[in-house]
Amino acid sequence: MSAPFPSRVAINETLVQNLVREQFPQWSSLPVRAVAEGGNDHRVFRMGEALIVRVPAGVDYIPQVRKEQEWLPKLAPQVPQPIPSVVGCGRPSELLPAPWSIYKWIEGRRPDPARLSGDVHAAIDLAVFLASLRRADATDGPAPGLHSAYRGAPVTQWDDQVRSRFPLLDARERDRAAALWRIATSTSDDEAPVWLHGDVAINNLLVDHQGSLSAIIDFGCSAVGDPSCDTVIYWTQFRGPAQRAFRSTLELDDATWARGAGWALWKSLIMLTNTAPGQSAFARRVLNEVLELDQ
Template sequence: MERVAIDEGFVRDLVRDQHPELADLEIRPVPSGWDNQLWRLGDELAVRLPMTERAPALLRKEFRWLPELAKRLPLPIPTPQHFSEPTARFPRPWIVARWVPGEPADGAEIRNVHQSVDNLARFLRALHQPAPVDAPTNPGRSVPLATLAEVFESRLAAEAEAVDVRRVRQVWSQAIAAPHWTGPAVWLHADLHPANALVSDGTISGIVDFGDLCAGDPATDLAAAWKLLPQDAADSFFSAYAMTTEAAIHRAKGWAVLSALDLLSIGRAWERGLPGGQPTWGRVGRRILERVFAFA
């Protein structure tokens, strides 16, 4: 798709063309995610415009599944409200979704740890239900950790000077040696890093960006014990989640270190002025490793 200049007037014209009943609502830009440009639409809605090649398929997936999942989830999510077809003006599909208030956790302190632990555990218990046979899968999330060994080795080699290689390898080895998940594939958010959890008044209050939504091993999401929560909160989280095993915790630690290595790489890209970098993510990656290493 050729790059187009997107401003308030452009977004208003898109809305007026396909959703005229919403065209008089206030429109204003807000910080955007990896795949989509985001605009507030009034107080309760947001326009999500896909900016990457993969983004339209992710939006279609969210539109298909999130309204159904949202009914049972105890935290607000950006449930799609209106689907918008490609046009000559903007040749990709886009959606109008529910606006979820809060600040991303990569830039907001979680002060109310007890309530945040409870909110996250309740959210994942509600989400982690058996997925239907036609649920989406993800080649980087719906698979046993051991199948990602080459990805792990590549990421570790790239960050070897920035991490304790011995301890990272130890966690990874324990994770891939743990018994595999043998239960039914459950629904996963599959991308629970701090930019995708929202914080209000010091408490985790919402979850966004379900582009990686898929079915798989719940341990993939349980890595959030170290990715989202402050140090020493993981034990309380697993007690509140109440549906885990020692093997699942080992697998979750493996997913956490794999994610941390990825976040470190993205942070390093920002430091070097490379495309795709994020200024806070290197720090987030280091904190995740510290929390995993400190976990008994």
């Protein structure tokens, strides 16, 4: 790398405009503005009306850029919903010692959490997408690792983190969590590795003006491995008939669902100590779901 990596704050509209002017002069006259919900791993900027610029927020996320640039064009024809489309691959330079990307803007908005929780059609559409992604050609695809935040790797990797947080729970919660974790970590994925999204969360879904699922975005945590982590939205967002529709359409075996419950438990325990507004309460709701505390 030819220059220090800039701080997250320094990755701003001015830097992006300079990068575009340097490497894509055909778009240099377009206005650039930051997208508020750009995510943690990357900063996102809208450029004009038809494009977005996605810049890694740190050196740890550089492999995600290269992965998306290589694999998104190959995955797009194999899935039923739109995914990000790369139209420009930025190269490292003195301005930014890392690759970066320009994508087509995808129309849509984040789903309303209250509506999504009971939306059977959205649950089915998402499950169909994930099942199609599992069937996509995984030849030479990236194995789980730091680039995927270890999504797709065995859930047992989080054993110490999960067990160290059991004291945060009361006796009933702790017993159920320990039993769930034993089951989750005693199963293994004996199938061939498959494509997984890695971060199936409400912030990475887009819906159209009618509320129908219109796109799945942010494949930074994607990998070829165990798809159990892609089930977590079953506990975090869906409820009732939508949950049942998602599970039946996804067509995974009980062992995969058991490992998925382990991922959901890990996620909720990590978030219990998150001081961001609403995160602890959200974690409690997920715990209630995954541990079936209301039953």
